Amino acid sequence: MSNEPTDDRATDARVLTERQGHVLLIGLNRPDKRNAADFAMLQQLALAYGELERDPELRVGLVYAIGEHFTAGLDLADIGPRLGPDGVEFVPDGGIHPWQVDGRSLSKPVVIAVQGTCLTLGIELMLASDVCVAAASTRFGQLEVARGILPFGGATIRFPRIAGWGNAMRWMLTGDLFDAEEARRMGLVQEIVPDGSQLERALELARRIAAQAPLAVQATLANARTAVRDGDAAAEAGLQPALARLAASADARIGMEAFITRKPAEFIGR
Known part of the structure; x- marks a missing residue:
């Protein structure tokens, strides 16, 4: 390029x-x-x-x-x-x-x-x-x-x-x-x-x-930064709430369907 x-x-x-x-x-x-x-x-x-x-x-x-x-x-x-x-x-x-x-x-x-x-x-x-x-x-x-x-x-x-x-x-x-x-x-x-x-x-x-689920990418980045800025305990405290939010998203459903059907996921960021 x-x-x-x-x-x-x-x-x-x-x-x-x-x-x-x-x-x-x-x-x-x-x-x-x-x-x-x-x-x-x-x-x-x-x-x-x-x-x-x-x-x-x-x-x-x-x-x-x-x-x-x-x-x-x-x-x-x-x-x-x-x-x-x-x-x-x-x-x-x-x-x-x-x-x-x-x-x-x-x-x-x-x-x-x-x-x-x-x-x-x-x-x-x-x-x-x-x-x-x-x-x-x-x-x-x-x-x-x-x-x-x-x-x-x-x-x-x-x-x-x-x-x-x-x-x-x-x-x-x-x-x-x-x-x-x-x-x-x-x-x-x-x-x-x-x-x-x-x-x-x-x-x-x-x-x-x-190509990955954008909300999941951003949550991963945010939790890693929390660990760096505020320490492991703060990052640990945020893991389960972040997981719950992501699990309720449309992208989590899309990801699961892609896993089951073995087709590429097309994430929408919601």
């Missing part, structure tokens, strides 16, 4: 969106700057996440990037002057923070495909997503300490939890680059594929997730 934009929005759009069935493709579109994120890109990315969250027909997001590189990180020349005492605010009305570090989580899963250079906020976007596919030659770096700042998109929270304390600190405190195999070893990446095929594979996974 090509990494070129396919919709008809203005060519200066920093983020392209395209619906493919129940999947919303969200493409970073600043290839001439290695997809460095300026304020406009951050705003448009937040709006794309808001669209994914609100539309009941959309079940999965797929984040990818136009061009050779996923992202070179923040465009500090554009973002720096916007930093205030409370950091930088960029989420407009109707948007959702893509890094989900403001207390609100996306209720739907996100698959992400990365390639080329994937720095700083790119890693944090991976950490805030649910499944990551990387091109084999991808290079990663959490470079903030070399710029005199700290990772503020969730790496300090999620990187140690996913990779282990020493693994996370090895890369966050040095700013060194690491490769796709190291990213997979640490759990940041789930699959490594040949260069150029990362978007195609990510789309296969997104479609596979979108």
Whole structure:
């Protein structure tokens, strides 16, 4: 699948969106700057996440990037002057923070495909997503300490939890680059594929997730996040009530009928 934009929005759009069935493709579109994120890109990315969250027909997001590189990180020349005492605010009305570090989580899963250079906020976007596919030659770096700042998109929270304390600190405190195999070893990446095929594979996974019962997918995601945020006891307390709600849904009936008849289920999200 090509990494070129396919919709008809203005060519200066920093983020392209395209619906493919129940999947919303969200493409970073600043290839001439290695997809460095300026304020406009951050705003448009937040709006794309808001669209994914609100539309009941959309079940999965797929984040990818136009061009050779996923992202070179923040465009500090554009973002720096916007930093205030409370950091930088960029989420407009109707948007959702893509890094989900403001207390609100996306209720739907996100698959992400990365390639080329994937720095700083790119890693944090991976950490805030649910499944990551990387091109084999991808290079990663959490470079903030070399710029005199700290990772503020969730790496300090999620990187140690996913990779282990020493693994996370090895890369966050040095700013060194690491490769796709190291990213997979640490759990940041789930699959490594040949260069150029990362978007195609990510789309296969997104479609596979979108084919499942959406209420069940969202409930599974929500309970897992409850365990992370609030602990095992809170997640355990929510299991039986969630099961009861799902069992009463039309999708549960559809799933049972599909099991009995051995025919593919066509879930409706109700």
